[in-house]
Amino acid sequence: MDVLIYDTTLRDGAQGEGLSFSLDDKLKIVEKLDYLGIAYIEGGWPGSNPKDLEFFNQVRNLDLKHARITAFGSTRKPGIGVKQDANLQALQQAGVATVTIFGKAWDFHVLRALETTLEENLNMIRESISYLKEQGMEVFFDAEHFFDGYKNNANYALQVLQAAQEVGAGYLVLCDTNGGTLSWEIEEIIKEVQKYSRVPLGIHAHNDSASAVGNSLIAVRQGCSQVQGTINGYGERCGNADLCSIIPNLELKMDKRVLPPGNLKRLAEVSHYISEIANMPHHNNQPFVGYGAFAHKGGIHVNALLKDSLTYEHIDPEEVGNHRRVLVSELSGLSNLLYKARELNIDINNYDHETRRVIKQIKEMESQGLQFEGADASLELFLRKAFGQYEDFFQLKNLKLIIEKNEDSPITAEAMVKLTIGEKTFHTAAEGDGPVNALDNSLRKAITEVYPEIGEMHLSDYKVRVLNGNEGTAARVRVLIESADQKSKWSTVGVSENIIEASWQAIVDSINYLLFKKQIT
Structure with a gap:
């Protein structure tokens, strides 16, 4: 590979607000990243929590085709030996061939955060890398806060790199930990570092100035051959460099080989899959992989x-x-x-x-609020009907809703539906957690006998948007429903001053769309 992609979604990405991966989540993500062809996957920090320790025990059982699993940790603590440092012992026990440790490259951090001397920090770096190398491990060194450190005290930042280099670090990874360095600064600093480094360089950029992707690409242009980042840019504060933008830019725009041949076509699939596992919304306008990117x-x-x-x-x-x-x-x-x-x-x-x-x-x-751009299924049904290429699979004759509330019990709902399918009339009733759920249950019950395939679909999302809030409770609302079966998802829309009517429109479209697709396949 021309550039090694190092994914830290499971460690640095998991530090993002609202993100929490279970052990099963982490193992699934590893398999998906390996499917994409990522070179290195940072599994976590075994010295920080029991879940990460168990992850390293279980990840050994996966049959990975491309990726090497790495463990992450820090240098030894000030004033103690490497054999007494719990973090280094946990890295050794993780059972991986590659570890990444970070050390302070900013003198301000050494003095204020670590509260130790500049010389002791250099000793911590040398001794920690040497110890892990003695255990037969490949060791990458993350120079934390490197660019801030270089701007504050270039001589000391270079001494930090020299300390890691002289004891055999396999990569010197330059970290823009606070994410505040701009691209031209990255370029100039890496040019200077290249004069002193005999070890391959990597880049680890955060996105606090919205520059992480650009900074990573600039770093590659200046000779860095490892790029660290996360899928979808997950990470603390404003996130990390987004590999879903970095990877295609490197391959398609910079002619760098970073994935196995043909695997780039898997990128959008992997991006969406991991957002589902993370239970995070996938940004519609995310470059390259967003649903609205094209x-x-x-x-x-x-x-x-x-x-x-x-x-x-x-x-x-x-x-x-x-x-x-x-x-x-x-x-x-x-x-x-x-x-x-x-x-x-x-x-x-x-x-x-x-x-x-x-x-x-x-x-x-659309002037009345029926927004088709987020409801492709409703749009397709409308167009086909408008040009005489589609008819609804059932016709409503009557619909009644009963809402009941007793003093000491929650509101209950019952829906009664009368409809026709061909020459046959169906009359059913069903209860639900609310009026919309009751409608859905009653409609499904009415048509299941003729169309049992609707049992394959389920409602995966339901959104209500008030369109003219100044009208208060009489305002027009737009209901967007996302439905899914085992193979696909589709969205439908309804608009009315009555939320039940708007929901009915969207539900009916959703079922009709499934039946239409089943009919033509």
């Missing part, structure tokens, strides 16, 4: 895309496992509708009256 809304943009995708895309989205999306909304022109129709294999006349009528209708509906 989404186009403006009519002028889409008109150009119809001619050549390079007009408004810097790469082919398929290269990173993503895909192009064209949004149809109140900002749409004819080009958006034509592109969407082509994508859905809907045969329409480009410029006839009916096509323009549909565009006008979409804009009117």
Whole structure:
């Protein structure tokens, strides 16, 4: 590999607010990172908690194809020997071939945080690396706060690197721990470091100045051959350098080989998978891997895309496992509708009256709050119905809801649905935790006999947005529902002054969409 990717999602990433990985989560993430082809995976700090100790016991049982597992820790503490240092003993007991230890490279930190002398800090670095090397381990040295240290006292920061270098550190990793160094500073400092270093250099950047990805790429240009970061940029404060941006930039823009051939197409899949495991929202506009990274809304943009995708895309989205999306909304022109129709294999006349009528209708509906850009399934059903290529699978005849509240009990809900499927009428009732749940249960109960496949789907997300809050409880609301089965997810939308009506619209679309997809596959 031209550049070694060192993933620290499970350690540095896990320090991000709201993140907590179980032992099972960590093992699943390791397998997914190995599937992507990451060179090094930092599993955690075995000296810090029992869960990380158990992780290193269990990760040995995984059949990894590409990745080497590393353990993380600090140099020995001031004033004690390496054999008495619990952290170094835990690293030794982790059973890994590679360890990464950090030491202070900023004299201010040595004096204020460690409360020791500058010379003792150098001894701590030398002795800790030497000890781990004697145990037969590959040792990487993270020079913590290196760039701040260099700017404050360049001579001492270089002495820290020299101390690690002279006892056999395999990599000297320059850390922008506070994330405040800008790209031109990174460039100039690494140029100077290169004059003194005989050991390969790495970069570990934090994102507090929104520069972590750029700083990492600049560092590679200046000769660093290891890049540390996290999937989706997870990490403390503002996060770490996002490997989901670094990896494709290195491979596609800088012609650096960092993953096994063909594996870059797995990037979006891995990014989304890990956000699910982390129970964190996946940012729609995240570069390269976000659901909206290649989404186009403006009519002028889409008109150009119809001619050549390079007009408004810097790469082919398929290269990173993503895909192009064209949004149809109140900002749409004819080009958006034509592109969407082509994508859905809907045969329409480009410029006839009916096509323009549909565009006008979409804009009117969106002006009332029915936002299609976040509900592709509802949009597809609407377009197919508008052009005579789809009919609903059932027709509602009657719907009743009973909401009951007793003094000493919570509100209960019961929904009664009467509908027809072909010539047959179904009349069912069902209870639920609330009116929307009761509606969903009653509708499913009514149509399961004819369409048992709806048992495969479930509601995975439900969002309500008030559109005109100044109207108080009479405000119009938009309901977005995300549904899923074992293979895919889809989103539907409903809008009304009545939250039950809006929810009904979205639920009906969700079920109809599943049945339609089953019908055509």
